[in-house]
Amino acid sequence: MKPSDYWALVLVFALLAVAPALAGPFYTRLLATGILYGTAAVGFNVLFGYTGLLSFGHAMFWGAGAYTVAIGMVKMGLSFPASLALSLLVVGVIALVTGFLSLRHTRIYFAMLTLAFGQLLYAIALKWRSMTGADEGIYGVPRPLGDVVLYYYLILGVSLVVLLALLRILKSPLGLAFRSIRDNPFRAEVVGYPVNRLRLLSYTISGLATGVAGSLYAPLQTSVNPEALYWTFSAAIVFMAILGGSRVFIGPFIGGLLYVFIQDTAMGVTEYWLLATGVTLGALILLLPEGIVGYIWRRLGGRLE
Amino acid sequence: MRPVLVVEDVRKYYGRVAAVDGVSLTIEEESVVGLIGPNGAGKTTLLDIISGVVRPDTGRIKLVTGEGEVDLTGRPISYITRMGVSRAFQIPNVFSGLTVLDNLRTALIASRRLYTRPTRSYEALPGVDEEAHRLASLVGLEDRVEVEASSLSHGERKLLDIAMALTTKPRVLLLDEPTAGLSAVEKGRIVELIEGLKRRGIPMLVVEHDLDVVFSVSDRVVAMHEGKVLVEGKPEEVRSDPRLRVAYFGE
Ligand SMILES: Nc1ncnc2c1ncn2[C@@H]1O[C@H](COP(=O)(O)OP(=O)(O)O)[C@@H](O)[C@H]1O
Ligand SMILES: [Mg+2]
Numbered sequence: 001m002k003p004s005d006y007w008a009l010v011l012v013f014a015l016l017a018v019a020p021a022l023a024g025p026f027y028t029r030l031l032a033t034g035i036l037y038g039t040a041a042v043g044f045n046v047l048f049g050y051t052g053l054l055s056f057g058h059a060m061f062w063g064a065g066a067y068t069v070a071i072g073m074v075k076m077g078l079s080f081p082a083s084l085a086l087s088l089l090v091v092g093v094i095a096l097v098t099g100f101l102s103l104r105h106t107r108i109y110f111a112m113l114t115l116a117f118g119q120l121l122y123a124i125a126l127k128w129r130s131m132t133g134a135d136e137g138i139y140g141v142p143r144p145l146g147d148v149v150l151y152y153y154l155i156l157g158v159s160l161v162v163l164l165a166l167l168r169i170l171k172s173p174l175g176l177a178f179r180s181i182r183d184n185p186f187r188a189e190v191v192g193y194p195v196n197r198l199r200l201l202s203y204t205i206s207g208l209a210t211g212v213a214g215s216l217y218a219p220l221q222t223s224v225n226p227e228a229l230y231w232t233f234s235a236a237i238v239f240m241a242i243l244g245g246s247r248v249f250i251g252p253f254i255g256g257l258l259y260v261f262i263q264d265t266a267m268g269v270t271e272y273w274l275l276a277t278g279v280t281l282g283a284l285i286l287l288l289p290e291g292i293v294g295y296i297w298r299r300l301g302g303r304l305e
Numbered sequence: 306m307r308p309v310l311v312v313e314d315v316r317k318y319y320g321r322v323a324a325v326d327g328v329s330l331t332i333e334e335e336s337v338v339g340l341i342g343p344n345g346a347g348k349t350t351l352l353d354i355i356s357g358v359v360r361p362d363t364g365r366i367k368l369v370t371g372e373g374e375v376d377l378t379g380r381p382i383s384y385i386t387r388m389g390v391s392r393a394f395q396i397p398n399v400f401s402g403l404t405v406l407d408n409l410r411t412a413l414i415a416s417r418r419l420y421t422r423p424t425r426s427y428e429a430l431p432g433v434d435e436e437a438h439r440l441a442s443l444v445g446l447e448d449r450v451e452v453e454a455s456s457l458s459h460g461e462r463k464l465l466d467i468a469m470a471l472t473t474k475p476r477v478l479l480l481d482e483p484t485a486g487l488s489a490v491e492k493g494r495i496v497e498l499i500e501g502l503k504r505r506g507i508p509m510l511v512v513e514h515d516l517d518v519v520f521s522v523s524d525r526v527v528a529m530h531e532g533k534v535l536v537e538g539k540p541e542e543v544r545s546d547p548r549l550r551v552a553y554f555g556e
Contacts, residue, residue, distance in 0.1 A: 173427040177420040180411040183400040190356070190398070191469060192386040192415035 003302040005167055005249040012250060013160050020149050030260055032152045032220055036213040038256025039159040041240035042166060042249070043209025048238070049246030050170055050305070051202040052182030053103075056111040057118030058237045060098070061207040063229030064091050065214030067125060070138040070224045075131070080144040084215050091211030092204065094121075099203035103196060106185070115231060122229040137225030141218045148220075155216050162209050167249055169205065178202050179305065210237070239281055245291020247304035254293045306333035308369050309508045310390070310477045315354050315364030317347075324350040325361070326532030332477060335506040337499070339513060339523030339540070343553055346529040348512045349395055352479050355510075356392040357382040368476070387416060389476030393469070393483060395512070397462035401455040405446055405465055408454055409437035412472040440468040445494050460491045467495070471502075478502065478509045484518060496522065520544055528552065 016035065020028045044058045068090045072083030102113035125132045132138065145151050169175055177198055181188045189195045218224040227233065236259065244255025262280065266273035288295050294304055310332040317325045325347040332338050340348050353359035355366055357380055366377040368388055377385050386392075400408050413433045414420050424430055441447050444464040449457065454465060467483055483499070484492045492515075499522050502509065513519045519526060519540070526543040528536040530552040536543050543549065 168425065171426050172424055173414045173420045173422050173430060176407065176411050176414060176427040180400050180403065180415075183402040184398070187398050187400060188411075188415070189382040190358075190386060190392065191412040192383045192418075192473065193420065194381075194383050198420070 003297055003300045005171075008248075008250045009160075009163060009167065012253065013156065016156055017153075020152055025148055028152050029148050029220070030264060031257070032148070032155050033217070034257035034260035035155055035159050036217050036220070036256075037237075037240060037260055038244075038253035039162055040210040040213035041237050041244070041252035041256045042163060043206050043211075043213065044237045045206075045241045045246050045252040046166060046170065046178070046209065047202050047206035048241055049252070050175065050182060051178040051199060051206075052185075053106060053199065053203070054111045054238070055114040055203070055206070056231070056234050056238070057098070057114030057116075058207070058210050059229050059231065059233035060094065060114075060118040060121045061091050061210040062214030062217070062233065062237070063121060063125065063224075063226075064094050065211035065216075066218040066224040066228045067132060067138070069215045070141045070218040071131060073141055073219070074138055080142075080219065084212075087211060087215040088208060091208055091215075095204040095207030095211075096200070099200045099207070103199050103203065115234065118229065118231055118234055122226055122231070125226045125229050132226075135226060137223055138218075139223045141222045141224065143219045143222055151220060155220065158212065158216060162212050163253065166205070166209055170249065174198075174201075239277065242281065242291055243284060245294025245297070245304075247290060248293050248297045248302070249305075251291050251293035251297075255291065258292070306336060308333050310355070310510075311365075311367040311369065312351070312355065313365045313367070315351070315361040315366070317350055317354060317359060317361050323347075323532040325354065327364075328529070328532070328534055329364075330527055330534070330537075332508045332510055334508060335503075336524040337503050337509045337511060337522055339511050339519035339526040340529065341513065341516065341519055341526060341543075342529035342535070345531075346552075347532040348529055349481055351529070352392060352481050352510070352512065355385075355479060356390060357385040370476070383415075386473060387418070389473060390479065391470040391473045391475035391477070392479040393463075393467045393481060395481040395485065397459065397466040399454045399457075399462055399465050399469065402453065404451055404453055405441060405457070406434075406437055406450040408465055408469060409440055409472060410434070412469040413437060416473040436472070440471055443471070444468045444498065445491070460487045463487060464491065464495070467498070475507060478507055480509060480511045480513075482512050482514055484513065484515055492518075516544075 019031055040062050047053050047055055065087045068087035069083045072078040072086050098117040102110050126134055143151050145154060177193055181195055181198060185195050240255035240259045241252040243258055245251030266276040270276060290304060298304060308331045312330045314327050314329050315325055316327055328351060342348055354361045360379055368375045368377050410433055413436055419430055441450050444467060446464055483495050496518055523540050526540050527534055528543055528549055535552055536546045536548050
């Protein structure tokens with residue numbers, strides 16, 4: 001039997017559902033972070049792997065989601081669901097505006113523009129003390145359901161819904177349109193696709209998914225700080241997608257999970273953990289260009305998209 | 306005969322090279338116009354201008370539909386395609402990372418504007434797969450539908466490119482050297498295809514190097530040279546025109 005995107009998703013989530021029974025609170029929290037990183041990376045990959053556009057600013061969606069929920073709950077006294085809804089609105093608007101402006105270009109200029117917008121948001125978070133707490137960030141974000149393990153299941157549930165929605169979109173005609181644009185944007189225009197509008201749609205869907213993950217991150221940490229918006233996190237998201245594999249739906253999700261554990265381990269043994277992740281990425285691209293999941297997938301007879 | 310596509314005095318300069326230098330031509334209902342001329346005459350550039358790939362420096366492109374005239378000059382490529390002006394390329398241009406079937410599906414989805422349909426799977430769109438398979442067999446690729454386009458031969462890619470141009474139910478079809486680089490069998494299939502489309506009344510502008518093909522399928526032939534129309538008329542008139550030999554072989 002060839003591997004299927006749906007079954008891979010079900011399998012991974014079934015394992016994640018039993019994980020807290022085996023892991024202690026520390027690892028449960030780490031896994032929760034990994035699930036959110038993974039969901040953010042799958043969101044990123046809608047744009048990167050499926051539409052062929054490399055964003056170097058996805059921390060902007062993650063961070064905007066995290067900050068909006070923190071501000072909503074701490075400063076505005078909103079409930080968690082209301083803060084999440086507000087956060088989707090904010091992320092959506094940011095995506096439409098920055099997407100409209102960045103998508104005048106593709107390739108490296110697009111990547112640089114998204115990087116610039118990401119850094120702009122970072123600068124705003126650093127300067128707007130009354131709203132964002134500047135470099136200290138916002139503390140005391142209440143965690144819905146209180147307990148880490150319960151919140152873990154909320155994260156798991158919301159992430160599953162987000163991933164199923166993305167998978168459904170990618171299997172629909174829109175997904176084929178995205179892949180066609182990735183493959184040959186000129187031909188896509190000639191067969192009749194409004195390429196620019198579809199790229200903006202992909203960018204917005206991608207940003208929203210990453211934004212939802214970021215929104216759930218602030219209550220997990222019970223705080224948010226400008227690092228959530230810093231460009232190194234944008235780079236980390238790119239890393240996760242490539243680590244897992246950008247041509248398999250579940251690839252970046254596994255990449256996000258692995259990233260959290262690589263980071264945790266490397267941080268424990270060396271202060272040069274950034275160097276360590278850099279070396280890992282370099283070695284990986286040379287040895288397994290299709291990523292870890294991509295490699296396994298192909299070995300099992302699956303088709304890379 | 307009623308005109309379907311009107312090209313009015315278009316010009317396109319690349320630096321100081323006049324690729325197309327004041328060309329006017331009309332494609333009428335149910336008619337095939339053959340476009341010939343030596344390499345560099347400006348034939349591909351003219352197709353680029355009509356299909357919106359290249360913006361002309363001057364001149365206009367008009368499409369005549371049942372509801373009136375539509376000015377296509379300077380409109381986006383995708384708009385021109387969706388208006389029914391379809392084009393296949395001299396150098397085959399397909400989605401090389403997709404299978405033959407997905408190439409045809411995506412072209413159908415684009416031209417029928419099905420891309421925002423919230424269907425569970427793009428493979429399950431009503432009517433699309435039947436049409437994709439029909440087009441694949443029309444060009445003789447029915448046994449190759451599951452093959453990724455990057456593994457097709459040059460000739461097969463060319464056939465796929467032409468099949469993709471047919472997904473729009475074109476009002477006008479522009480073919481750029483459809484038989485170039487094809488085997489004798491493939492060539493025969495394409496000539497048959499063009500004749501079949503002609504019987505169905507699809508107006509065509511066919512750029513072609515094989516003069517036997519052009520003179521047999523065309524109702525009218527236009528010969529270009531150095532960006533200008535050199536001779537124009539019925540196939541037999543153009544064929545015997547001495548200016549043609551001068552253009553192709555020099556004095
Ligand atoms: N993108 C371009 N840039 C510069 N010159 C071009 C370009 N496209 C075509 N030309 C020039 O325009 C002339 C016409 O080319 P083309 O339309 O391809 O001719 P044909 O299809 O009749 O062989 C040639 O001299 C060619 O070199
Ligand atoms: Mg040419």
